[in-house]
Amino acid sequence: MSGMNLTLKVWRQKGPADEGRMVTYHVEDVSPDMSFLEMLDVLNERLILEGDDPVAFDHDCREGICGMCGMVINGVAHGEQRATTTCQLHMRHFKDGDTITIEPWRAAPFPVVKDLVVDRSAFDRIIQAGGFISVPAGSAPDAHTIPVKKADADAAFDAATCIGCGACVAACPNGSASLFTAAKITHLGLLPQGQPERDSRAKAMVEQMDAEGFGGCTNTGECTAVCPKGIPLETIARMNRDYLRAK
Amino acid sequence: MAVTGAVMVLFLILHVVGNLKVFSGAESFNEYAHWLRHVGEPAVPGRTVLTLIEVVLLVSVVLHMWAAISLTRRARKARPVKYAARRKSQASGYATHTMRYGGVVIVLFLIWHLLDLTFATVNPAGAAGLPYDRMVQGFAPERWPVTLFYTLALVMVGLHLRHGLWSAFQTLGLASGKAYRPLKLAAAGLSAVLVLAFLSVPFAILIGVVK
Ligand code: HEM
Ligand code: SF4
């Protein structure tokens, strides 16, 4: 079986200070079974052989659980395939002869480090502001010492699946980080262990999010649509409620 | 955004209920308009209540616009470098993407609307006409472009409210858990009912049911 021939338009930027530009490449004989990142690996191997600088992109697990990978593919964060990270996107969703545009997440709080790699430390600072519970560390408590309602446990677990990839910010027309922040606030705010700091957590995390320079949420729903974990928009209502109560 | 929007929606509900009085005849409608101007007298001077409503509305409109402008500016600052590929909307929500220019269209409509039926400068019955006559002559069949303009503007208002109402429920933290779907439906339902009720009056005049 012969592979696909693709034209890639990729954002190249040498470093934070570089202006950056779109550069066109051709990749040949791409197998439909490859993942998107493997397709970029093929391009990079060739670039290295030709003495060129390979295209820098973030990745780690390559199985959709770490949140490192992420690029805007043809104008859609993580590509058009729903509930899928870039590493889990397969080339069978593309056709021979396609032109694919590849860009980094675009947001002022996510500055480009190089090519497709952006600095997402802003998310870490939002977590540091309150995305935790304060408990004495030590040996793990017995399971079931604190009963949790099944419905709450399920909803908390769903929110906890957020991998912090940043696609929600990339897709939001306002560049808002509300879905990420709301997922964390929902996850902890639904569990008994999260109750003591529930109000202060919401307030601190929302204020940190705003201080980082993310835009304001207008409930467009673009975030949920691209989120590889399908975090629901409903979490944002929960965040707003906790935040208003804390104020 | 949510609070000033809610004030305007409450006004729209009162407004449409008032408009529907057209169907109970000229007398009833004119009486209602008269009552609006004189309610509370003689305890308070004429137009006190109406002026109060007007001031609250004006403040709401201005604050609403100010909030919209600052949100837009924040959004621009949060994304200084635009995407090269056209960003394809992944969420199905036509109304959502009409909010900013839709708001501008509504403001333009509002200006015409006030000149038409409040100040009567562009109304055939003129300022001296009774409210009912201004309404009926304003939407007379030969003035169909006016009716068409009202229709387009009201559809815009409907879209604006469909997203706006639901967005307000989200912002105020009401739309979480089980309340999410019912509130989303309620927003769409209320917007549709409001638009249809508003439109019933000019169309009733257009086809001669009200004259
Ligand atoms: C077909 C639809 C509509 C009709 C027939 C209509 C009719 C009227 C009439 C007759 C008045 C004057 C009342 C008086 O003389 O005291 C008025 C005032 C007003 N209308 Fe409408 N209206 C419509 C839609 C709207 C919409 C959609 C809005 C808001 C977005 C709106 C906002 C206002 C405002 C702000 C005033 C001024 C209130 C005041 O002076 O206190 N109207 N309308
Ligand atoms: S909410 Fe979804 S899109 Fe946003 S960071 Fe978490 S997993 Fe990624």
Ligand code: FES
């Ligand atoms: S590389 Fe870990 S989620 Fe894609």
